[in-house]
Amino acid sequence: MIDYTISLVPSVSRYAFAEIAVDDILKWLVSKDIVKAELSECTLGNLGYAFSDGAQYIVLEPHFLPHQLDINGLEITT
Template identity: 45%
Template sequence: MSDHSISIVPRQSVYPDKEIKAKEILDWLVSLDIVKPTTSDCILSSTDGYPISEGARTVSSDPDLLPFGLWTSGLEIITERQVFHTGQNGMEGLICPNCKQDIANEDWDFLSEWGDNKSNHLTCPLCNVATDIHQFKFTPEWGFSDLGFTFWNWSSLTDSFISDFKQKLGCDINLVYTWI
């Protein structure tokens, strides 16, 4: 079985007071017993994550598929600029908001502008217009932010939980499904 994740990512390249918001979200998740308050080696990262807890059953669309028996089963909180990509799911389409062309099959060097923290924009390789990265349409969805919450090997999250999470963040989000 391969690992997968669901990331909730604000649609903001630079999230204001990201460390404060990360702690606020963690405290909320702990208060609902969705994750445990202490970290452990439960994520695919060099850092530790927050282990899944019994309350996760209340926010999962399929609680019987939650990874209680898996080593990799926790929450990773990211507070550094990161491209939240789909892994083996790849990219089927990438539509420029200016020229409306699909640029998914172009040389992806244009993504380095954002990844190297030179800009919050992408310059379309076809029309050469720079536009905020969040205006491009990625299929499947990708995320671009310096804040993100990745749930490792969890089953689908409920719409109400995603709505509550979005409200806590105070902005639109991307939901990124990654297969490794």
């Protein structure tokens, strides 16, 4: 099995309030149906946001999205 990770990093490296930037990005991802709005156990060791159906529209090869895996979500760290 191969593991992949992708980091989303804002172009501004320091925000006055990181939580605001994270909240805005998460709201955008949910509004585009890229991730689900509710937290779940879809990441290793922490709660995260599972991929949603809209994720297929932002990747080049949607058939490689790991929808069939239990561990397949977005973990947010600041």
